[in-house]
Amino acid sequence: MPKILVTRHLGQQAMTVLENSGFELIVNPEDAAPSREWVLTNLSDPEVQAVCLMHSQPSDKVDEQLLNAANDNLRCVSTFSVGYDHINVKAANARGVKVGHTPGVLDDAVADVTVMLVLMTLRRVGESIELVRSGKWPQLPWAPFVNCGHSIGHPSLTIGFLGFGRISQAVVDRLLVFTNKTQRPRIIYNSSRRRDNQDEIDADFSKRYGVEVRRVEKDQLAAESDVLIVLCDLNPSTKDLVDKTFFGKMKQSAILVNVARGPIVNSDDLHDALTTGQIWGAGLDVLTGEPDIRADHPLLRVKNCVVIPHLGSADYDTRNKMAELCARNAIAAVNGDELLAEVKL
Amino acid sequence: MPKILVTRHLGQQAMTVLENSGFELIVNPEDAAPSREWVLTNLSDPEVQAVCLMHSQPSDKVDEQLLNAANDNLRCVSTFSVGYDHINVKAANARGVKVGHTPGVLDDAVADVTVMLVLMTLRRVGESIELVRSGKWPQLPWAPFVNCGHSIGHPSLTIGFLGFGRISQAVVDRLLVFTNKTQRPRIIYNSSRRRDNQDEIDADFSKRYGVEVRRVEKDQLAAESDVLIVLCDLNPSTKDLVDKTFFGKMKQSAILVNVARGPIVNSDDLHDALTTGQIWGAGLDVLTGEPDIRADHPLLRVKNCVVIPHLGSADYDTRNKMAELCARNAIAAVNGDELLAEVKL
Numbered sequence A, B: 001m002p003k004i005l006v007t008r009h010l011g012q013q014a015m016t017v018l019e020n021s022g023f024e025l026i027v028n029p030e031d032a033a034p035s036r037e038w039v040l041t042n043l044s045d046p047e048v049q050a051v052c053l054m055h056s057q058p059s060d061k062v063d064e065q066l067l068n069a070a071n072d073n074l075r076c077v078s079t080f081s082v083g084y085d086h087i088n089v090k091a092a093n094a095r096g097v098k099v100g101h102t103p104g105v106l107d108d109a110v111a112d113v114t115v116m117l118v119l120m121t122l123r124r125v126g127e128s129i130e131l132v133r134s135g136k137w138p139q140l141p142w143a144p145f146v147n148c149g150h151s152i153g154h155p156s157l158t159i160g161f162l163g164f165g166r167i168s169q170a171v172v173d174r175l176l177v178f179t180n181k182t183q184r185p186r187i188i189y190n191s192s193r194r195r196d197n198q199d200e201i202d203a204d205f206s207k208r209y210g211v212e213v214r215r216v217e218k219d220q221l222a223a224e225s226d227v228l229i230v231l232c233d234l235n236p237s238t239k240d241l242v243d244k245t246f247f248g249k250m251k252q253s254a255i256l257v258n259v260a261r262g263p264i265v266n267s268d269d270l271h272d273a274l275t276t277g278q279i280w281g282a283g284l285d286v287l288t289g290e291p292d293i294r295a296d297h298p299l300l301r302v303k304n305c306v307v308i309p310h311l312g313s314a315d316y317d318t319r320n321k322m323a324e325l326c327a328r329n330a331i332a333a334v335n336g337d338e339l340l341a342e343v344k345l
Helices: A012-019 A036-043 A064-069 A089-094 A107-122 A125-133 A166-178 A198-209 A218-224 A244-249 A267-275 A316-334 B012-019 B036-043 B064-069 B089-094 B107-122 B125-133 B166-178 B198-209 B218-224 B244-249 B267-275 B316-334
Strands: A003-006 A024-027 A048-054 A076-080 A098-100 A158-162 A186-190 A213-215 A227-230 A255-258 A281-284 A305-307 B003-006 B024-027 B048-054 B076-080 B098-100 B158-162 B186-190 B213-215 B227-230 B255-258 B281-284 B305-307
Touching (some): A012 A024, A036 A064, A048 A316, A107 A166, A107 A227, A107 A255, A107 A316, A125 B305, A158 A166, A158 A218, A244 A267, B003 B012, B012 B316, B076 B316, B107 B166, B186 B218, B244 B267
Parallel strands (some): A003 A024, A186 A213, A227 A255, B076 B098, B158 B227, B227 B255, B281 B305
């Protein structure tokens, strides 16, 4: 009887799907990350043909060690995440192990958080919450421009995206309703490479959104964006992509929102850019080194920076959909079917 | 030469409008609220025909005392706000003094903050910011449903409004792009009274938004809303309107967002509703007693409540528009013209 290893209880909805698959389940009984040893030992069970695992659990890192520990019948590593930077996909595939992930189902949830962070950062809400909490509201001088932020409805705003996949497009759908009705915004983006039919692609986007949409090179993206949203993959070419040089080209009135992966933005350089007024503010759902972010982290001491703990996909509906897709990828693999969503390099 | 009294510098854009009016200006020279005495003394100047004043400055309260101190030539009290609960409009009008305010120009800014607070409250962002700031991110157990909130894209969501004027309608414009694409949301609202042609009005709204929109009585609004947004005027009939009884009818999964005036929601009852799990969360841009809210205010110690310091209209573009409208109302009055926006009871 094939078995599916589950490193963390996936919620009732997805567990029911797994139970109904007819396969035997080995489920981490704790409501906590298992030990690395627990994962490796169970993976060596020759009947384990698929494993459902987590992005942010050190025990679940799919590296050479884990793949060497796994039995030869393992067909699938199914991660409960869209990102797969914790998985050595090439090494897995070389052993005939498919990698499943959960794209698509979290686009809306991440887009919601992105728009929220754009508004929070433009309006300096992190700073304001702290002001209220620390009892300084009574001392807040009232005046016409005290505590003011920038408006998302500012005329002719330029909204920039680093990465222009499904989530970025879902963000555009949402952001446009907030923007100026007469002097419309402009969307610029940078994607990994210019396509041969780039002009045609951009014309299609422009038509779909009713505003100018255009791919630009990184320097232009940095220089012209009023709101810069990071939504690209993390890979060697995007690590530290937003660094000192990049910030040096940005507008002083611009904001940065990172909802992708921490290391795409260099934390030290961001700190300098915020404290020297090189940019106006930042909103971060992700941060290099997370979750190991201590209270004395320099970016937590910067007023014009708001940090939330990787909440992008954190709503019940979305997590249930991710869990179910994670389960169905594993089941499909054991059945010898195509995965519903496979990482293909 | 008629004079216009200005109790607080209105920013360069509006001050230029005032300077170009040809009238003499008496401007509070301090970047702070003037004394009450300064306001009263200057108002007694027989050439002062209009005063531009502030909502949240105790010196500027337009009561019998202020009206008695004013000279007989005063034609207009022009407030830099849409709300006029600091002005005794009836008493002013009885003396032939018109009251100007700044509606319309802040609708978009307040609607932006409303949507932001809805998202923040559904996703428990206030609590998460505090978790990060206090250094607890490293201890946050990672699990599929830890730190999860509710989704604005939940199927068949019911969005309720207390008050359904221009700002509420601007909120609907924005919120609908976030909602479920197949199982569409429903909008219900309560307004002060049922109109004779209410069904027709609601049919028009439903057509405009492409979802069901319907006026309901308060009990139904409380019972059926998943997201309840307070956007009505503060007046004797709405003070404490959202109280223990109201909360008692709400869903345990519902959230409350108040972006109108603090006293519409009873703070003690809200505190009880949040701490006993009668409702799921609250997002407040306004709070009874503001700005005198100390760090030990009970609502600041409740995890599922996020409070921001009355930022609704606080963006530079909007404040400049409000200042200009405030200036133009005063100038119009001195010229003997209709105000651009007059409070009419």
